[in-house]
Amino acid sequence: WGTLGHETVAFIAQHYVSNHTAAWAQSILSNDSASYLAGVATWADSYRYTAEGKFSAPFHYIDAEDSPPTSCNVDFERDCGSEGCVVSAIANYTTRVQAANVSAEQRDYALRFLVHFIGDITQPLHDEALEVGGNDIDVTFNGTATNLHHIWDTNMPEELRGGYSLKDAAAWAVNLTAEIDSGVYQNQTASWVAGLDVNDAKATALRWATDANAFVCSVVLPDGEAAINGTETYPAYYDSAIGTIEVQIAKAGVRLAAWLDALAAGNKTVA
Ligand code: ADE
Ligand code: ZN
Ligand code: ZN
Numbered sequence: 001w002g003t004l005g006h007e008t009v010a011f012i013a014q015h016y017v018s019n020h021t022a023a024w025a026q027s028i029l030s031n032d033s034a035s036y037l038a039g040v041a042t043w044a045d046s047y048r049y050t051a052e053g054k055f056s057a058p059f060h061y062i063d064a065e066d067s068p069p070t071s072c073n074v075d076f077e078r079d080c081g082s083e084g085c086v087v088s089a090i091a092n093y094t095t096r097v098q099a100a101n102v103s104a105e106q107r108d109y110a111l112r113f114l115v116h117f118i119g120d121i122t123q124p125l126h127d128e129a130l131e132v133g134g135n136d137i138d139v140t141f142n143g144t145a146t147n148l149h150h151i152w153d154t155n156m157p158e159e160l161r162g163g164y165s166l167k168d169a170a171a172w173a174v175n176l177t178a179e180i181d182s183g184v185y186q187n188q189t190a191s192w193v194a195g196l197d198v199n200d201a202k203a204t205a206l207r208w209a210t211d212a213n214a215f216v217c218s219v220v221l222p223d224g225e226a227a228i229n230g231t232e233t234y235p236a237y238y239d240s241a242i243g244t245i246e247v248q249i250a251k252a253g254v255r256l257a258a259w260l261d262a263l264a265a266g267n268k269t270v271a
Contacts (some may be wrong), residue, residue: 114259137225140234
């Protein structure tokens, strides 16, 4: 996701975490502001382009080698890659953020990574290898030349909400939490966190990757790559996709809150 998506996921999580979890996270991040998670939600996208953080670039996705639109699935051994992927990264940083023997800086990085990757894993094209997760599928969006990956990360969310500022993210989060609490998502939120287990983070993250990858067949490329390559994706394709984008952002926020609550519950050093 782009800035708007990641910050919205973080604001949704901030809305649902317990007070204990908020204190735990604020202590690790040395930030007690009203946007303590949203403010670090895109850090991993800057870090990946630094010399120091280059190692983390593969952690934003898992390249599932399936055949959309006829088959969609994720296989950890086949797809994760020797340098790691979003599934192994969520598992590793879940361990690291809780470990006794890591520096304050490394714990801070681990939490920043989790806030970001639990967002990225719900973007269907972050769980798909085809054309580098759609980066090599050229499309236009309302006349602007771009690619399929980018319209999912950025153009379509921004079209929906009208901007990408921190305020836009906070407002989208308010809208989505209302749908979660008493609206269109009310009866599906339990399924979003079904099987969630911080003590088996790899299995949980693999379940999340598989869930998002299924949308590649059903929504992202329902008629295959050739049908969308070179086309204008606004408004018809946008209309077919935007509901999935909204549900995936909401889902990531609810999962992130549950994940952090479970991690913080195991930590008694912060009131
Ligand atoms: N680079 C390689 N595969 C990718 C993917 N699925 N998503 C984003 N970036 C990628
Ligand atoms: Zn992306
Ligand atoms: Zn990312």
